[in-house]
Every structure is written in C-alpha cells, then in structure tokens.
Amino acid sequence: MLLTTLYIIGITAEAMTGALAAGKRHMDWFGVMLVASATAIGGGTVRDILLGHYPLGWVANPQYLVITCLAGLFTTIVAPQVVRFHKVFILLDSLGLIVFSIIGCRVAMDMNLSPLICIVAAVVTGVFGGLLRDLICRRPPMVLHKELYASVAFMAGGIYYAMMYFAVPETITTIVTLVVGFTVRVAAVQFGWRLPIFQFEEIVKAEPKELDSKS
Amino acid sequence: MLLTTLYIIGITAEAMTGALAAGKRHMDWFGVMLVASATAIGGGTVRDILLGHYPLGWVANPQYLVITCLAGLFTTIVAPQVVRFHKVFILLDSLGLIVFSIIGCRVAMDMNLSPLICIVAAVVTGVFGGLLRDLICRRPPMVLHKELYASVAFMAGGIYYAMMYFAVPETITTIVTLVVGFTVRVAAVQFGWRLPIFQFEEIVKAEPKELDSKS
Amino acid sequence: MLLTTLYIIGITAEAMTGALAAGKRHMDWFGVMLVASATAIGGGTVRDILLGHYPLGWVANPQYLVITCLAGLFTTIVAPQVVRFHKVFILLDSLGLIVFSIIGCRVAMDMNLSPLICIVAAVVTGVFGGLLRDLICRRPPMVLHKELYASVAFMAGGIYYAMMYFAVPETITTIVTLVVGFTVRVAAVQFGWRLPIFQFEEIVKAEPKELDSKS
Numbered sequence: 001m002l003l004t005t006l007y008i009i010g011i012t013a014e015a016m017t018g019a020l021a022a023g024k025r026h027m028d029w030f031g032v033m034l035v036a037s038a039t040a041i042g043g044g045t046v047r048d049i050l051l052g053h054y055p056l057g058w059v060a061n062p063q064y065l066v067i068t069c070l071a072g073l074f075t076t077i078v079a080p081q082v083v084r085f086h087k088v089f090i091l092l093d094s095l096g097l098i099v100f101s102i103i104g105c106r107v108a109m110d111m112n113l114s115p116l117i118c119i120v121a122a123v124v125t126g127v128f129g130g131l132l133r134d135l136i137c138r139r140p141p142m143v144l145h146k147e148l149y150a151s152v153a154f155m156a157g158g159i160y161y162a163m164m165y166f167a168v169p170e171t172i173t174t175i176v177t178l179v180v181g182f183t184v185r186v187a188a189v190q191f192g193w194r195l196p197i198f199q200f201e202e203i204v205k206a207e208p209k210e211l212d213s214k215s
Numbered sequence: 216m217l218l219t220t221l222y223i224i225g226i227t228a229e230a231m232t233g234a235l236a237a238g239k240r241h242m243d244w245f246g247v248m249l250v251a252s253a254t255a256i257g258g259g260t261v262r263d264i265l266l267g268h269y270p271l272g273w274v275a276n277p278q279y280l281v282i283t284c285l286a287g288l289f290t291t292i293v294a295p296q297v298v299r300f301h302k303v304f305i306l307l308d309s310l311g312l313i314v315f316s317i318i319g320c321r322v323a324m325d326m327n328l329s330p331l332i333c334i335v336a337a338v339v340t341g342v343f344g345g346l347l348r349d350l351i352c353r354r355p356p357m358v359l360h361k362e363l364y365a366s367v368a369f370m371a372g373g374i375y376y377a378m379m380y381f382a383v384p385e386t387i388t389t390i391v392t393l394v395v396g397f398t399v400r401v402a403a404v405q406f407g408w409r410l411p412i413f414q415f416e417e418i419v420k421a422e423p424k425e426l427d428s429k430s
Numbered sequence: 431m432l433l434t435t436l437y438i439i440g441i442t443a444e445a446m447t448g449a450l451a452a453g454k455r456h457m458d459w460f461g462v463m464l465v466a467s468a469t470a471i472g473g474g475t476v477r478d479i480l481l482g483h484y485p486l487g488w489v490a491n492p493q494y495l496v497i498t499c500l501a502g503l504f505t506t507i508v509a510p511q512v513v514r515f516h517k518v519f520i521l522l523d524s525l526g527l528i529v530f531s532i533i534g535c536r537v538a539m540d541m542n543l544s545p546l547i548c549i550v551a552a553v554v555t556g557v558f559g560g561l562l563r564d565l566i567c568r569r570p571p572m573v574l575h576k577e578l579y580a581s582v583a584f585m586a587g588g589i590y591y592a593m594m595y596f597a598v599p600e601t602i603t604t605i606v607t608l609v610v611g612f613t614v615r616v617a618a619v620q621f622g623w624r625l626p627i628f629q630f631e632e633i634v635k636a637e638p639k640e641l642d643s644k645s
Binding site: 026032045049054056066079 | 264332350415
C-alpha cells in the first residue's frame with residue numbers, strides 16, 4: 001500500500017523529468033509522452049525483459065502508462081514553474097530511486113534469483129529509466145557521470161535483500177531501506193559525493209578518426 | 216492474404232528507407248542490412264518483446280529477414296533513382312505504417328490484452344522501426360519531431376480495435392482502417408499537420424554543462 | 431570445457447575494451463562496469479531476448495557478471511599499459527568473436543531453429559556487444575564501418591552449423607571453426623579487408639534540417 005503510493009509519486013516525478021528533457025529537444029506531444037514513459041517505467045521494463053518476468057508491469061496495469069503520459073503532457077503546461085521547484089524534484093527523484101530499487105529487488109526475490117541478481121535487478125530498475133531518456137534525447141547519460149545514483153540503488157537493494165533474508169518484517173525493512181537510501185542520495189547531491197571518474201585519453205595515433213569521432 | 220501482401224510491400228519500403236539512412240552514415244553492407252532490417256521489422260520485434268509474444272515474427276518466418284536484407288542491398292544499387300521516387304516512398308511508407316499498426320493491434324487482441332495496450336501495440340509496431348533506425352544512425356528521431364506519425368498509428372489502432380469489438384467483419388475492418396489511416400497520414404504530410412511542439416529552454420544556471428552538453 | 435575457458439577469456443577482453451571506451455567518455459566506476467558488462471555479455475543478452483531463451487546466461491551464472499565488472503575496474507588501473515598491448519587485444523578480441531559466434535549458433539541449434547536463424551544468432555552474439563558499447567558511449571558503431579567483423583561471425587556460424595549438420599564430432603567442429611574464423615579475422619585486420627561501403631549523399635533540397643542535423 002505504502003509502496004504503491006510511493007511508486008505512483010515516483011513515476012510521476014520521473015515522467016516530468018523525462019518531459020523536460022524532451023522539451024529541450026523540441027519534441028512533439030507524442031515524443032513527450034514517449035520519453036516521459038520511458039523515463040518512468042523504462043527501468044522496470046528493462047528489468048522484466050532481462051529476467052523474463054512477464055507480463056510487464058504496465059501491460060498488466062495500463063493505468064501506470066496513463067499516469068506517465070498525463071504527467072508528461074501536464075509538464076508541457078507547467079514547465080516554467082517546474083524549474084522553480086528544482087529542489088522538490090530532486091527529493092521526489094531520490095524517493096523514486098529508492099522505491100524503484102526496492103520493487104526491483106522484490107521482483108527478483110519472488111523469482112528466487114541469486115542475491116547478486118536481486119541487487120542487480122534493483123540497480124537496473126532504478127537506473128535504466130534515466131539511461132533510456134538520455135539515449136533517446138541523445139545526451140550524455142547522466143547516471144554514468146554524476147553523483148552517486150546507481151551506487152545508492154545498489155546499496156538500497158543490498159539493505160533490502162539482507163534484511164528480508166534475516167526475516168525482518170517487510171514493513172520495517174521497507175521503511176529502513178527508504179530512510180537510509182533517501183538520506184544517502186540527498187546527501188550525495190548536497191555534498192557532491194561521486195564515484196571516482198575513469199578518464200582515459202588515447203595518445204597513440206592509431207585510427208584517430210574512428211576512435212574519437214567527436215573531438 | 217491482403218494483409219500479408221501489404222506487409223511485404225511495407226517492410227520492403229521501410230528497409231529501403233533504412234538503407235538510405237545507413238548510406239548517409241557511410242556504413243558497410245552489413246550495416247546496411249542491419250539498419251534496413253531494424254527499420255522494417257524492429258517495430259514488430261520491440262512489440263513482441265514487450266508483450267512476451269514468442270517466437271518473434273522473423274524468427275518463425277526467416278524469409279522476412281531475407282527480404283529486408285535483400286531490399287537493403289538492392290537499395291545500394293538503385294539509390295540515385297530512389298530519390299527521384301521520393302513521393303512513391305512516402306505513399307509506401309504511409310501504407311506500411313497502417314499495415315504495421317493493424318498487425319500490432321491484432322497480435323495484442325489475440326493475446327486478450329486490454330484496449331489501451333492493443334492500441335499501444337499498434338503504435339509501437341508502427342513507430343519503433345524508425346526510432347531504432349535513427350538511434351543506430353545517430354540522428355534526431357524523426358517520429359518525435361515531424362508530421363503526424365505516431366498519432367496516425369494510434370488512430371488506426373483505435374479504429375481497428377473498435378470495429379473488431381463491435382464485431383464488424385475483419386475484411387471490412389481492415390479495409391476501412393487502411394483507407395482512413397492512409398488518407399490521414401498522406402494529408403498530414405501534404406499539409407504539414409503536426410502535433411504541438413514542446414519547447415523548453417532552461418534559463419537557470421544550475422549545472423549547465425551536464426544538462427546541455429551539446430550547446 | 432575448452433569453450434568455457436575461451437569464453438571467459440573472451441568476455442574479459444571485451445570488458446576491457448568497453449572500459450576503455452567508457453574512460454574516453456569520463457564515466458565513473460559504475461559507468462565503467464556497465465559499459466564493460468554490456469560490451470562483454472550484451473551480445474548474448476540480445477540474442478537470448480530475441481530468441482526468448484530464458485533465463486539469460488548471466489542471470490543463471492552471475493559469476494560472469496562479476497568477471498566483467500572486475501575486468502572493467504581492473505582496466506581503470508592498467509589502462510596506460512593496456513594501450514601498449516594493442517595487438518594482444520586484437521588477438522583476444524578476434525578469439526572472443528569466434529567463441530561468441532559458436533556459442534550463439536549452438537544456443538539456436540539447441541532450440542531447433544532454422545539454419546538462417548542459427549547463423550543470425552551467431553552474428554548477433556558476436557556483434558551486438560560492441561554495438562551496445564558504441565551506442566551508450568555515443569560514438570559511431572565500429573562494427574558497421576570497419577574491417578570484416580560481422581561477416582566473420584556469419585562465416586563462423588555457417589561453418590559450425592554445416593559441420594554439425596553433417597555430424598562431424600563437436601570437438602573437431604569447434605576447433606575448425608575457431609582456427610578458420612580466427613585466421614580470417616586476423617587477416618582482415620592485418621590487410622584491411624572490409625565490406626564495400628555504401629555512401630549516399632542526398633542532393634535534393636527537401637527537408638535538409640531534419641534529414642541531416644549534424645552537418
């Protein structure tokens with residue numbers, strides 16, 4: 001119940017970030033709905049396809065698709081206001097990340113998959129929506145460059161899996177995962193925590209054109 | 216029978232547009248066949264993966280894959296002529312769009328999915344081939360910017376679903392959907408009908424580099 | 431046994447090429463692991479999704495995922511040295527290509543699919559890892575531009591399928607495919623063999639902006 005409510009808040013917030021990205025690329029309303037939906041429910045879709053977990057969530061419950069499309073279109077109206085609530089967005093997005101991770105971990109646990117795959121399912125659910133958004137909008141995938149994001153999903157998946165494994169009641173597990181994950185994510189944004197960057201510049205002259213077409 | 220004939224015409228035309236896009240990126244013959252096939256049968260493939268509808272069409276009927284690869288290679292020979300038949304292409308592409316939408320809707324109806332998902336299946340089948348082509352060729356996804364395209368697939372799916380639901384004979388349903396959808400699509404190209412564009416320029420200075428790497 | 435050993439060598443080498451590509455885009459450690467894994471096991475993943483062959487290899491055997499992530503992270507330490515072993519890499523990558531093709535062909539043969547689809551499965555397994563790497567890192571897909579790569583996978587799949595079909599013992603089939611495929615691939619790199627390029631420049635003025643946004 002709690003998780004469903006938080007999930008709906010999460011996909012709404014994610015859909016709105018997707019719609020804003022589509023607006024920067026001057027997409028039409030269909031593009032807005034597509035990118036909004038891919039951002040919000042793309043992570044769960046990729047997870048379910050990788051795990052062979054059918055039917056997909058939004059195929060079984062099309063109302064989630066309706067929510068993401070409407071949230072996307074609604075964003076086209078309120079976009080100028082949305083920017084002013086930048087901070088609210090980061091909070092909602094952080095909440096969504098943890099909720100997605102918990103749901104991803106649970107789906108894999110219900111399929112009796114190994115611990116590592118359960119945590120990977122959490123990460124995929126949390127991260128691939130934003131990755132799809134950035135691929136469709138042809139911009140650098142933020143989750144691969146910015147503050148702790150995938151790592152927080154990994155941690156949330158790990159906490160959830162471990163507490164469930166040790167038979168902690170589900171409500172307590174969910175709340176602890178939410179509080180810890182949310183706190184770490186918000187702190188990461190606030191203090192700019194990030195994973196080390198791997199920077200590699202090829203200095204050999206072999207095939208410069210193909211290897212580095214942009215520069 | 217009618218639908219199969221139109222389907223083969225449709226995938227041939229779509230494969231040729233894919234091959235032309237590959238040619239603009241100076242791809243080799245394998246790239247041409249890959250992009251041609253992704254454009255022509257990518258929409259149906261994505262739909263079947265999303266719906267868990269196995270085996271995929273071209274896995275069960277590999278001859279479709281042969282057609283798209285040959286159409287792609289054939290395009291490398293006749294490309295200069297193809298440009299002169301630009302208008303024929305738009306007509307064949309429009310026909311293909313409606314045929315793909317009808318087939319997508321039918322597949323989902325055969326799986327007893329909800330009305331909305333049937334129409335979404337029509338849109339995915341009609342639209343994702345072009346989307347994959349543009350992603351692989353790294354150019355702005357046309358279906359998200361240009362004249363009514365996804366909307367026509369949506370409408371075609373809706374008409375087909377509604378008429379089948381009210382037990383109109385399938386042949387009549389198919390022909391009505393084809394005629395109406397084709398007419399609207401051609402009119403959209405002719406008169407430049409398009410969905411409203413959502414244009415959003417961020418004016419705040421927060422994180423300009425990550426948020427807008429291209430400009 | 432032989433094939434498993436070679437497979438592990440192959441995914442390790444592919445993961446390292448993925449990590450280098452991620453380093454050129456200044457990704458963080460998570461990005462490095464993601465791109466490394468997508469490069470190494472993305473081809474098999476796409477093949478299994480297309481064929482509906484569940485569970486995916488790395489879901490059933492998560493240790494492969496551990497290998498690719500560790501190989502990716504290890505690359506961040508040894509990157510400057512790696513460049514010096516450029517030629518070793520090309521050899522390992524060529525070996526990986528043939529091993530992946532053999533495995534892809536075998537999976538499809540075990541599913542009793544048609545000859546063409548078995549060979550397509552070989553090509554997809556061999557080629558899509560590199561394609562995913564280049565899509566995520568937003569650079570021109572090398573396999574569509576460079577020396578014989580997909581063609582070698584196609585040939586390897588064909589040899590393997592034909593020899594198995596004529597009941598040649600599996601060990602001999604595997605070794606012959608490996609030797610022939612590896613030799614052709616290395617020769618292709620050495621002598622710059624490549625498929626003909628299809629180069630197409632539109633000279634009509636229709637829609638220049640949408641059709642060619644980059645130039």
